[in-house]
Amino acid sequence: MASLIPETTQKILTHEALRSAAKQSTGCLVVPVRLRRAIKKYLREEADPYMRRKVLSLSQSFSGIKDVHLHLASSTSKELVEDPLKSLERSKRWKIKSSYGDIGFKYSDDQTMAYVASRMPAVYCACYRVLSEVRRRLPDFSPAKVLDFGAGTGSAFWALREVWPKSIEKINIVEPSQSMQRAGQRLIQGLKNLPLIHSYSNIQALAKDLKKSERGHNLVIASYVLGEIPSVKDRITIVRQLWDLTQDVLVLVEPGTPQGSKIISQMRSHILWMEKRKCRKSHEKETSKEILAVKAGAFIVAPCPHDGPCPLENTDKYCHFVQRLQRTSSQRTHKRSKGNPLRGFEDEKFCYVAFRRGQRPQESWPLDGIEFETLKEQHAKRNLEDLEIDYEDLIKLNEAADIVPFEETDPANYDSDVMEVDKGDDDNDEEDEKDGNDEETGDADLGGGWGRIIFSPVHRGRQVAMNVCRSTNRDASEGSFERIVVTQSKNPALHHQARRSLWGDLWPF
Numbered sequence: 001m002a003s004l005i006p007e008t009t010q011k012i013l014t015h016e017a018l019r020s021a022a023k024q025s026t027g028c029l030v031v032p033v034r035l036r037r038a039i040k041k042y043l044r045e046e047a048d049p050y051m052r053r054k055v056l057s058l059s060q061s062f063s064g065i066k067d068v069h070l071h072l073a074s075s076t077s078k079e080l081v082e083d084p085l086k087s088l089e090r091s092k093r094w095k096i097k098s099s100y101g102d103i104g105f106k107y108s109d110d111q112t113m114a115y116v117a118s119r120m121p122a123v124y125c126a127c128y129r130v131l132s133e134v135r136r137r138l139p140d141f142s143p144a145k146v147l148d149f150g151a152g153t154g155s156a157f158w159a160l161r162e163v164w165p166k167s168i169e170k171i172n173i174v175e176p177s178q179s180m181q182r183a184g185q186r187l188i189q190g191l192k193n194l195p196l197i198h199s200y201s202n203i204q205a206l207a208k209d210l211k212k213s214e215r216g217h218n219l220v221i222a223s224y225v226l227g228e229i230p231s232v233k234d235r236i237t238i239v240r241q242l243w244d245l246t247q248d249v250l251v252l253v254e255p256g257t258p259q260g261s262k263i264i265s266q267m268r269s270h271i272l273w274m275e276k277r278k279c280r281k282s283h284e285k286e287t288s289k290e291i292l293a294v295k296a297g298a299f300i301v302a303p304c305p306h307d308g309p310c311p312l313e314n315t316d317k318y319c320h321f322v323q324r325l326q327r328t329s330s331q332r333t334h335k336r337s338k339g340n341p342l343r344g345f346e347d348e349k350f351c352y353v354a355f356r357r358g359q360r361p362q363e364s365w366p367l368d369g370i371e372f373e374t375l376k377e378q379h380a381k382r383n384l385e386d387l388e389i390d391y392e393d394l395i396k397l398n399e400a401a402d403i404v405p406f407e408e409t410d411p412a413n414y415d416s417d418v419m420e421v422d423k424g425d426d427d428n429d430e431e432d433e434k435d436g437n438d439e440e441t442g443d444a445d446l447g448g449g450w451g452r453i454i455f456s457p458v459h460r461g462r463q464v465a466m467n468v469c470r471s472t473n474r475d476a477s478e479g480s481f482e483r484i485v486v487t488q489s490k491n492p493a494l495h496h497q498a499r500r501s502l503w504g505d506l507w508p509f
Contacts, residue, residue, distance in 0.1 A: 131267025150225025306479030363447025448476030
């Protein structure tokens, strides 16, 4: 496989570049000022005294959906994913008329209001985390036309505006719930420089309204919606329709539960199987490999470093990630806690997968050509004069240091409270600075040399143990789930990087 890698890609990265490229996780996110103000204004206009009760009712409804999913037949799911063309009802499924809202979860006005108050900030942060990684892994990707399936109140729309604030020109929204559509429209009232937005109740209405030449979208996203569809057949049908509407990148996001991870794994296997089947058929007709690469194919942008079967299938573990966010004032007001004071933050667990059309680029692995020194070798090269301590200068520094008195902060106040006060429609807020802060967080390529850290690394003394999903070959066609232990004595440079790695970061090979 070394012959497949061109000589121009054999670049050697420094230790600092490796750490920067591997960093994909984000610390505690703060919901943008505009979104917090919009939510606060929406809830103030509704002014419902029984909001806490409605939030609790919405949570119980989500739990009911999970119970329905647990009773789904696993044999039917396996048959549809492995070979969906065996079903005699494939023509009916492709012409499905009912929208997912009719067969899944229906949102009333009260539930929509409770969703905006309790769930929308967390869903926004999960979508922002996923789309930010897509932007970092695909620096040349700037979508102009986007399809948001299952848009709800617009959580993904707000995340898209934050990640690509200038490139998006048109957004098609598919949301069957009229209550959700109305809430989403009210939340974006007053925003400037909005793209062209078209709303539809289902995919069929979207297909009828658009010409065949206009159905392609640069980016298609479906967030927190597939889990609301109890039928596996309808779920696969919708994902295939979304893939047909995808011109470049398709993103699927689900809650970080065992059922959500199972749904993502099923859709991942199905799309990869479908594209491999097309490649085999095209290979029989076309003799040129270049034509084959352009016409068919799909690979995983994130989180998987390979396109093979998921190594966590048929195990007691499931692939998911966590994003911490600072709770907004509406969440702290309307959410209930079990007797204890409500924390100022919450952890949103999510699963996701991002596909891109075409063949995975063949890149050199990041550790190719890099030589690491052991701790013993580093100590042997030390200059003893550099280890001498000037005690006079040290005493002067200690005497000049001022003792800062301890000030107890009010635990009820948060940074978001200061910025949520309505001071007018000033669009030049502090969140605009984030657009440029995350631009150059790394240059990790799409080759198979970058593994993914699953679960939190374990620190024991001078060693770090990590669970890493990685590619086992150069073309990233197969993968494995391994436990890697990095010690300071054998590799101080990688140990320094491992100590700062978090759940969801990349790991070089």
